[in-house]
Amino acid sequence: MTSQSVPPAPDGWRTFVWLWSSQALSVLGSAVAGFAFNIYLTVTRYPLAEQKPQLALALSATALAWGLAATLSAPLAGTWTDRHDRRRIMLGADLLGALLAFSILGLLLLPAAPLWVLVATAGMMGLVSTFHGSAFDASYTTLVPKDRLPRANGMMQTIWSLAGLVGPAVAALLIGVPALLRKSEALPVWLSGLRDGVPFAYAVDGLSFVVAAAVLSRLSVPSPKEVTDRTQPRSFREDMAFGWKFIGSRKPLLALLLTFAVVNLCISGLGVLEPLIVKFGLAADWQSRGSSLTTALATLTITQSVGGVLGGIFISVWGGLKAKRVLGVLVPMIVAGLALAAFGFSSTVLGACAALFVMGLTFPAMNAHSQSIWQSQVPPAMQGRVFSVRRLIAQFTAPLSTALAGLLAARYASGNVALFAGLLLAVVAAAQLFNPVMRRVEDGAGLKAEAAQ
Template sequence: MTLLPPADSLPDPPALSDAARWRTFLWLWGSQALSVLGGGLSAFAMNIYLTQSRFPLEAQKPELAAALALTGLGWGAAAILGAPLAGALADRWNRRRMMITCDLLGALLLVLGVLMVTLGTPPVWLLTLFTAALGLVGTFHGSAFDTSYSSLVTRDRLPRANGLMQTLWSLSGLLSPALAALLIGLPALARQGEVPLLAGALAGLPDGVALALGIDAASFLLAALVVSRLHWPQPPRQDGGRGRPSLAQDMRFGWSFIGRRPALLHLLLTFAGVNLLTSGVGVLHPLLVRFTLGTPVDGTGAALATLWTALSAGGLLGGLLVSVTGGLKRRRVLGVLLPMIAAGTAHALSGVAGSLPLTAACVLAFGVMTPVMNAHSQSIWQAQVAPELQGRVFSVRRLIAQFTAPLSTALAGLLAAHGGAGSILLWSGALMAVLASAQLLNPHLRRVEDPLPEAPPLTA
């Protein structure tokens, strides 16, 4: 095993061999996998907390739907609205230090979250503010992270790196549900004498939500420690001799860049449509498990963990597929649209499967397709945007592609309060498949990988 090198002992990436650069990327990837895993624990624990502890009764279905929607909306809205500022700062600041700062802020927020759930019953509005703060920190961290590895990894390894990035989220989702369900149940087991070594520490807790949040905080601290021992340079800015633009000009730059490239804009709008149709699953899956599939209250956590595990197992398989094969070398847009059609079909079938095993199989298929289309999209963008511009451009890319996700969460909560979660999944998946099929005929998307034409310098 290669020992982690001290921060100041690594030369700048241009002086590193390909193998050394890849090894540094793997350390960076592994460090962030820790915090992503911790974040998955917190997210799943909060969902179980709302579904099983706060609003367990069928008569509380509207309140549960509203709470799930508000907490999801708070996280998503803060993350997306903060993206332009985060991207501009990622191109201005040292990206490594920005990641460390965000990891430390995330740990601090989670410690406050532990206090919040152990000292009383926090109202839904406070939980919404808490998730919004985590979402804002996450988007700053993501802007620094996403733009760091593309300048560290050589171009021929980027598709494999993108595949590993997809497996990062999927691996977290695969492990987090089972770990969170275990942590949630530990205090009850301690009170029953099943875990005598922890009885004194855990018996007084109503559930394991605080424990999950505390482990998440520790994962952020460990990630910050690892990143502090690595080093990579920030790409030099290219401002065309016009002097350093203002922060507001930097925030507008990404809009100008994408607006002058219709092919990239059409790709973004396609993902915006897909996110509108599918991002409500965080609200719909708990309701599907509890009311459509008829799962008893005390089995909700395990059933929901089954779906989340299936989704993440599929994502892990899809990410590994891209990592091993490198994905399509040409016509990568087909690697986006064809998996998108398959994912929409699986999403629709998950709403009418009628049993937990069949629903999990559909969710697994959806999970396999998602990292395949995401990795190919990321490779297209990295080939079209210079590293020194990626912070500003990718942040606007994230905003345009994902601004519909909070709307999807809110809409899912509204519709599910008055209708069945299964029918919502059916129609949203069918529309996703139709949208992706139509984009196969879009002339802009067929040219999205063509070399960009020369254009006058963009003014920030």
């Protein structure tokens, strides 16, 4: 199959900014719901100290369901992306996301929502997220000029970080609404059965998906001709195998992917470890200050996100490295590993915040430089299939990390688990600085082989 580079649409940057803005709203809504769900499990569902094993299981099971569904469906999503209109895929995913968010809202209104149903719904959310992400990631190069790709990637990284900043604050506010109304004796009858405001967070999430879909329905997001052309039919099975062949024949890209697999192995369990570290490892500190678990957890999440926002703004304004972008990946990885180790070693909320702030600073640079390398190496019509396999290889360790974090945290101090994971990440990333294969990752092998595909 021959694939040609497609110049971005004339008004592509304007369209990308609208698309980025609308999808950013959805990301923010999901961050509100995700933080609220962790509070629901930690404070409402399993409030007692002796329920630590059940809490660890619930946190890891829901995160694992999302991660496994998102990771294992990646090759299917990528193949679908390279065979169908990418705008329609994103639109359908937004609408399904809204339906699932409102479904979880209904479940949380029950006296005790079955955990297995929540786990299954989390898995469906992961599936929808992968299809949307695959189509979105493959749309960058049809909209954004090549010299603006690092800036566009930095903008998206900023939103992910901003979501972590705004999400906890908004979620905490919504969670406290029923209790506040009870104190003022202004609680409406129809809200009298609510224990907290977690369902409000999912209402916000569902509405954000609806708004994102409405904006997307007014945009024109082109797909490469090879995606929509049906005059030369391709085998679905061959398309699913294509991404594996493309990456397997390019050792530098594969080395970069395997390094990110280690990153995800070390960092993905943080979603399970962080609430446990706050509840058990940092309890003496925040209790002595008269604070609460919700406030302490929100403070850590917000601090990390502030670092992420600042890092994202920096990479968006700067535009990233124009050459040797691999250094923009590996150096932040080393710093992130050391910061994770410091977080696990911390005994105070202030120390933990400082470590997470540094971690937040590193993520936008790391991810934006990596994304720019891939976007410059893979032709647009192939990006759905290649990027989906890329996601599978890089993220296959994320569910394993989540499961290990839950198992290890149930037996050992959560802080020690984070400490070991951070040191492992720093050592592996530092070793890659001396890997000659990794240094060739930007030599243009992907584009040189384009005509042969």
